[in-house]
Amino acid sequence: MDLTFGQEALILARIQFGFTVAFHFLFPAFSIGLASYLAVLNGMFLWTKDEAYLRLFKYWLKIFAISFAMGVVSGIVMSYQFGTNWSVFSDRAGPVIGPLMAYEVLTAFFLEAGFLGIMLFGRERVGPGLHMTACLMVAIGTAISATWILSVNSWMQTPQGFELSDNGQYLPADWWAIIFSPSFLPRLFHTLTAAYLTTAFIVGGVGAWHLLKNRSRNPGVRTMFSMAMWMAALVAPLQIFFGHEQGLNTYEHQPTKVLAMEGHFETYEDGIPLILFGIPDQEAGEMRYALSIPKIGGPILGKGWNASLDGLDTIPNELEPPVAIVFWTFRVMVGIGLLMLGVGLWSLWSRWRGELYHDVWLHRACLLMGPSGLVAVIAGWMTTEVGRQPYVIYGEMMTADAVSPLGAQAVAASLVAFVLIYFAVFGAGFLYLLKLMSDPPALGQRGPEEESGPIRTAGITPGNVEFPDSSRQPAE
Secondary structure (H helix, E strand, O other): OOOOOOOOHHHHHHHHHHHHHHHHHHHHHHHHHHHHHHHHHHHHHHHHOOHHHHHHHHHHHHHHHHHHHHHHHHHHHHHOHHHHOOHHHHHHHHHHHHHHHHHHHHHHHHHHHHHHHHHHHOHHHHOHHHHHHHHHHHHHHHHHHHHHHHHHHHHHHOOOOEEEOOOOOEEEOOHHHHHOOOOHHHHHHHHHHHHHHHHHHHHHHHHHHHHHOOOOOOHHHHHHHHHHHHHHHHHHHHHHHHHHHHHHHHHHHOHHHHHHHHOOOOOEOOOEOEEEEEEEEOOOOEEEEEEEEOOEHHHHOOOOOOOOEOOHHHOOHHHOOOHHHHHHHHHHHHHHHHHHHHHHHHHHHHHHOOOOOOOHHHHHHHHHHOOHHHHHHHHHHHHHHHHHOOEEEOOOEEHHHOOOOOOHHHHHHHHHHHHHHHHHHHHHHHHHHHHHHHOOOOEOOOOOOOOOOOOOEOOEOOEOOOOOOHHHOOOO
């Protein structure tokens, strides 16, 4: 049975790595922001003694634990491909990539693993101070993990600080230059804010779901929705700013990628248009049915209104990335970012009018936007990685030269196995997470730690609580 569908081993290996990385990326994109959210909730409870924050902490703690576990498992599986499908890359780039990955394990992963158990099970055993410290360490660990991984990937995008050995290996010559490659900081800020926005819209979507189910007086639901909307309103503009800065950085160091993102097949001598939509035709070298705004593309790229631009027609065909994929994934990412900004501004308007918990259309929009962050980070990742092609180390090592000497049938068999197992195992995990989110936070909500009894608040009994007196609700 031919599983290759006529594709060569290189294409199948790229699809397999892309599939496993995309699947894995969903979990860190959520858990990075959720770890920080849990630290904030725990800190707010210790500061205010408002048990609504504690109930929310326990509600999201179980969800975090499951997401974190699935992220670890999917990451381990992904890393094996460096030795199976990409052994040539591992051999040649290993002296640079290997130590950076080891630093991630020694700092971030050990930090997370060391304090995760205390965070999950230690509230009643170690005291509030150490438990709060554990929450902070896990949150910091997730951010450090993202920092090292982005350092690795940024070096592959904008390599520097190395020298080539006689046998073609990339040997480190300047570790500071390697870690802080030219694209590192813009990509780090853009990715971290994307993770926080992803979490904000998932939390906001869950809150909107329960508000739409007429549980609007549950203080936990109101608190989670209010906090998520604050985060969306504050971080969405920052995310757009950091995204623009990364785009300018990419244009400086990887101009071909930006040409594909913007769909500029032709050279412009007197002003650069902003192409909003169109159908890229890479074989013909043109953008069909283009809808564009004249000249505005120059200022966006940091140029003048009448600036010139060398298009993809000046790039050899074999060095062009797949334009259609890069062009459309970039627009998906930007479009979702603008929608996030719109929802954040909408929430501020509803909050100012005192309708934050009663604006049904806002709740419906937030419910629809719940998974939008996950879609945006995958689209952004595809823009970045596909736009780097045909290089695996930009300008240095071709992807075709990095693949292992495997037959297409062998790669196809492992790809099919990955797809089937991932959708079976992680699909079940996603369904369980949705089940947990479908229940509202309530008094007496248990976290992973075993409690001696339910939380008690004077005059309130465990259950799905209604607060007719708004003064009993936590502050927005």
